[in-house]
Amino acid sequence: MDEIAEYNKARWKALAEADALFTRPKLDLDYQTAKELVNPDQRFGDVKGKKVLCLAGGGGQQSAAFALLGADITVFDISEEQLVRDRKVAEHYGSKIEIIQGDMRNLSTLKQDFFDIVFHPYSINFVPDASEVFEQVAKVLRGGGLYQVQVANPFLIGVKQEDWNGKGYVLKEPYSRETEITYADQDWVYDKNENEIIPQPKEFRHRLGDLMNSLINLGFVIQNVSDNDSMHPDSNSEPTSWDHYVAFAPPWLTILAIYKPDLKF
Numbered sequence: 001m002d003e004i005a006e007y008n009k010a011r012w013k014a015l016a017e018a019d020a021l022f023t024r025p026k027l028d029l030d031y032q033t034a035k036e037l038v039n040p041d042q043r044f045g046d047v048k049g050k051k052v053l054c055l056a057g058g059g060g061q062q063s064a065a066f067a068l069l070g071a072d073i074t075v076f077d078i079s080e081e082q083l084v085r086d087r088k089v090a091e092h093y094g095s096k097i098e099i100i101q102g103d104m105r106n107l108s109t110l111k112q113d114f115f116d117i118v119f120h121p122y123s124i125n126f127v128p129d130a131s132e133v134f135e136q137v138a139k140v141l142r143g144g145g146l147y148q149v150q151v152a153n154p155f156l157i158g159v160k161q162e163d164w165n166g167k168g169y170v171l172k173e174p175y176s177r178e179t180e181i182t183y184a185d186q187d188w189v190y191d192k193n194e195n196e197i198i199p200q201p202k203e204f205r206h207r208l209g210d211l212m213n214s215l216i217n218l219g220f221v222i223q224n225v226s227d228n229d230s231m232h233p234d235s236n237s238e239p240t241s242w243d244h245y246v247a248f249a250p251p252w253l254t255i256l257a258i259y260k261p262d263l264k265f
């Protein structure tokens with residue numbers, strides 16, 4: 001295991017122990033709320049019986065939702081503590097969830113040319129080179145399969161609410177490939193009145209061109225790019241508030257692509 005993997009394991013162990021937002025399993029879902037969580041606009045069609053990989057998606061949120069919708073779900077994640085949550089939701093809903101521990105940069109333990117959908121929640125910025133992961137996804141996804149990946153906004157990663165200077169949110173980091181970005185956890189991530197989580201966040205900038213070109217070169221055809229899903233931007237709200245900040249600096253993009261191996265360069 002390299003330094004990146006060790007860091008990510010330690011970080012997600014600490015986050016799970018602090019009951020951080022992304023580590024809380026969803027134990028109160030029904031069919032409707034499950035659909036709203038993972039397939040609100042039916043972009044994946046009816047997922048019943050489809051083979052879905054929840055990539056670096058442990059924690060018992062998306063796995064629970066897909067299982068309730070009748071998908072044949074596999075969760076792959078580096079963190080044992082996160083996967084414990086997926087076991088918990090499987091038990092809770094009486095669902096079968098395949099659970100596999102590993103690093104998203106190596107998916108050789110998964111069946112190749114197999115999944116109909118790879119659902120990849122926010123995590124790719126925890127590794128320096130996104131293309132390594134995309135190459136692995138191309139191996140496990142069947143031709144015609146869908147890949148949804150959420151990425152940090154390439155231009156704004158590292159800009160936080162507290163970077164408001166009275167006029168705008170200040171950009172301090174150069175727009176360069178694989179730049180390591182560290183910052184304090186946002187207040188909503190976990191209860192900071194308890195002990196501060198060590199290690200602190202560490203992420204990597206992926207440039208927009210690199211992300212897009214890497215997907216395109218592998219044969220992914222972009223279907224949709226969304227830059228404000230599940231946010232409520234409000235430029236009239238209090239500067240430094242979450243709604244104000246996301247109105248100026250949308251933190252994430254969600255990319256949906258269909259895999260067409262014949263179009264690989």
Ligand SMILES: C[S@@+](CC[C@H](N)C(=O)[O-])C[C@H]1O[C@@H](n2cnc3c(N)ncnc32)[C@H](O)[C@@H]1O
Binds near residue numbers: 126
């Ligand atoms: C923000 S969470 C995303 C999933 C979560 N279910 C959610 O709702 O947001 C990020 C996940 O990425 C996982 N992770 C971090 N680095 C990883 C790596 N190199 N390979 C696989 N999983 C990784 C973490 O363990 C964590 O579960």
